[in-house]
Amino acid sequence: MKKIAVSLIAVAYSFVAFGQQENLSNSTKPIHAEEPVDGYVKKTDMENRKVIPYANIRQTDIAYSKRVWREIDLREKMNKAFASPKSKLIDIIIDAVMKGELTAYDPTPTENDPNGDSFKNVLPADQVMARFGGDSVLVEEFNENNEVVSSRYESKSFSGDNVIKFRIKEDWIFDKQRSVFEPRIVGIAPLIVPQIPGMDSNVGLQPVDAVAGQPTNADPFDPFAVPPVQENNTGDAEASPNVPTPLVNNTFVPQVDPTPAFWIYFPEARHILVNKEVVNRSNDATGLSYDDVFIKRMFASYIVKESNPEDLRIKDYLNDGVERLYESERIKKSLMDYEQDLWSY
Structure with a gap:
């Protein structure tokens, strides 16, 4: 009986040994690996993950629904992972669109x-790159007299550095069958600033004061930018008035709000994002995918629009940037208050 037990234990250990991945760092003899592993183990769980479906909701069980549009600013500390060079969100989306794994929709x-x-309107994949400034660049060759002798077009590698914001369209739904009030993202759109002649090319960067040479506190392309503080003739500090166009180097620069380059249907994008790991500053073994980040709401954002009969955005009825931010927080609080009021007696 003891021999049988020992044999079973030995067989079990052998299966465990074969089941575990071979660790090259602990090898006692030379091993010529065909594909060296970059680390102690190879992360395969992220590649094999599947999307966890939402709970089914019937239309008759929706007691309350509210649609809001949010914007995610990648310059905020909580959203830095979206712009990480190791796993940049815009690169993941563009790569999936160009491979035909995702469908881009025209925002026009x-x-x-x-x-x-x-x-409703599909944007062809060959027009997606044109939204970011084109996929080719003209290269000219000059002689010793600084004269153009030849020119050619070369493919331009895509860079998502100028994408600093994403817009999210989502629905807040109260399911009376499950007694759950939850948001469900419908679409995601990267925001770009159209290239207009005479406009500052440093889109998304902190503007620099032409006199002092120091960054100011206002961003002309940020809808929630705080006006810079200036000194008046008496030496007292006062907020500068809202002007339609900012002055940079004594020249007017047109203000253009970031607009969606294209829209991505989020339920379709989940099957791509679930296999893309998010980089964490504190721990490399996060185990979180982009799908987890969006579903668990692990990002900072502000509301730019809520559904209303006039179909107005916040900036359509509020000019001051601080007031827009307060309005965004008011809308957010009204959603939270609705859920709290459901359980008040």
């Missing part, structure tokens, strides 16, 4: 899609 308003975010 049309008759059948007045807001441009209803996922």
Whole structure:
């Protein structure tokens, strides 16, 4: 009986040994690996993950629904992972679109899609790169007299560094069957600033004071930018008035708000994001994918619009940047208050 037990234990240990991945760092004899592992183990769990579906909701069980549009600013500390060179969100989306794994939708308003975010007009993959400034660049060759002798077009590698914001369209739904009030993301859009002649090319960067040479506190392309503090003739500090166009080097620079380059249907994108790991500053073994980040709401954002009969954005009825921020927080609080009021007696 003891021999049988020992044999079973030995067989079990052998299966465990074969089941574990070979660790090259602990090898006692030379091993010629065909594919060296970059680390002690190879991360395969992220590649094999599948999307966890939402709970099914019937239309008759929706007691309350509210649609909001948010913007994620990658310059905020909590959103730095979205712009990490190791796993940049815009690179993941563009790569999936160019491979045909994701469908990009045209954000241009049309008759059948007045807001441009209803996922009705497909944007061809060859036009996606054109939204970021084109996929080729003209290269000219000069002689010793500084004369153009030849020119050619070369492919330009895509860079998502100028994408510093994402817009999210989501629905807040109260399911009376499950007694759950939850948000569900419908679409994601990278925001870009259209290239207009005469406009500052440093989009998304902190503007520099032409006199002092120091960064100011206001960003002309940020809808929630705080006006810089200036000194008046008496020496007292006062906030500068809102002007339609900022002055840079004594020249007017047109203000253009970031607009969506294209829209991505989030339920379709989940199957791509679930296999893309998010970089964590504190721990390399996060085990979190981009799908987890969006589902668990692990990002900072502000509301730019809520559904209303007039279809107005916050900036359409508020000019001051601080007031827009307060309005965003008011909308957010109203959603939270609705859930709290459900359980008040």
